[in-house]
């Protein structure tokens with residue numbers, strides 16, 4: 001296992017000093033999925049450096065690099081829940097830290113910023129392309145481990161994160177003092193668990209109230225709601241890009257959903273419509289998801305950070321595009337098994 005990341009792999013990343021001009025990269029319109037796959041580790045290191053986080057916590061670049069190369073190997077080769085998703089989620093966290101000046105203006109402590117970036121990188125490690133309910137249905141090992149506490153997949157992602165930190169030469173947090181170290185792991189736990197849709201539904205109303213009342217940095221509940229909101233926004237940030245990106249991401253997500261549906265049929269179970277390639281209407285589901293889930297989360301964000309209004313606008317543009325795509329899907333679906341092929 002230890003031979004999986006060599007010192008040469010680490011050196012390649014530590015020594016790369018390209019990408020001096022980060023102007024484009026620092027904008028909300030930048031599309032992280034367009035970054036060349038082999039360049040992703042270098043960009044991640046650049047983001048940490050650019051945010052002055054390494055100096056703050058005296059984090060060694062080679063140890064952080066070995067950690068992120070193991071994290072990269074921890075992701076499976078799935079259509080959506082893969083290393084590129086981890087990078088795109090982390091890129092949004094970087095944009096939020098930079099553009100909302102989260103640390104400079106006191107919204108997040110430096111430690112919370114560090115935990116936020118690490119949680120984004122690790123939040124879907126070893127995902128299998130199936131949902132929490134599928135873990136129960138299939139009596140998976142993960143369900144037997146975690147179903148009593150809920151958030152089965154998210155608890156597994158957290159466990160994989162801690163295991164990677166404890167791999168030789170990967171614990172870049174060991175230079176933190178004891179209090180910060182324990183606090184950082186606790187923050188990473190809350191952030192990764194916040195990416196469970198059920199957790200989001202449970203705290204969504206209170207996040208809304210927090211935004212209406214005004215964020216109070218002295219209130220520990222507000223700090224938790226803000227961190228969770230920033231996490232779900234990062235996880236959904238693909239939806240704030242342009243229409244071609246939105247269509248591409250939908251194709252990837254439904255490739256996973258339909259594969260799960262196929263698996264469920266083989267198990268003699270009826271999949272939910274959204275995962276059934278014979279019955280799903282991608283535009284309808286996406287309209288529902290964007291209107292009922294996505295845009296609401298980003299509206300709360302925009303209430304706290306007005307410059308995030310552009311992200312709400314981008315989602316609304318994509319909602320309009322899904323509406324316009326419906327007649328085409330309706331017409332074409334008659335000839336296709338599902339509207340999925342049209343997205344390819």
Ligand SMILES: Cc1nc2ccc(C(=O)NCC(C)C)cc2n2c(-c3cc(OC(C)(C)C)ccc3Cl)nnc12
Nearest residue numbers: 131194195196197200232235236239249250253289293
């Ligand atoms: C474009 C897009 N469409 C989606 C359509 C449906 C669903 C879904 O899970 N429906 C529930 C059923 C399966 C039981 C999720 C979708 N989705 C997510 C996503 C968000 C998540 O949760 C947070 C981050 C807390 C919101 C967690 C996991 C995922 Cl894959 N990311 N992008 C998407």
Ligand SMILES: [Mg+2]
Nearest residue numbers: 123124195196
């Ligand atoms: Mg997840």
Ligand SMILES: [Zn+2]
Nearest residue numbers: 123124195235
């Ligand atoms: Zn995710």
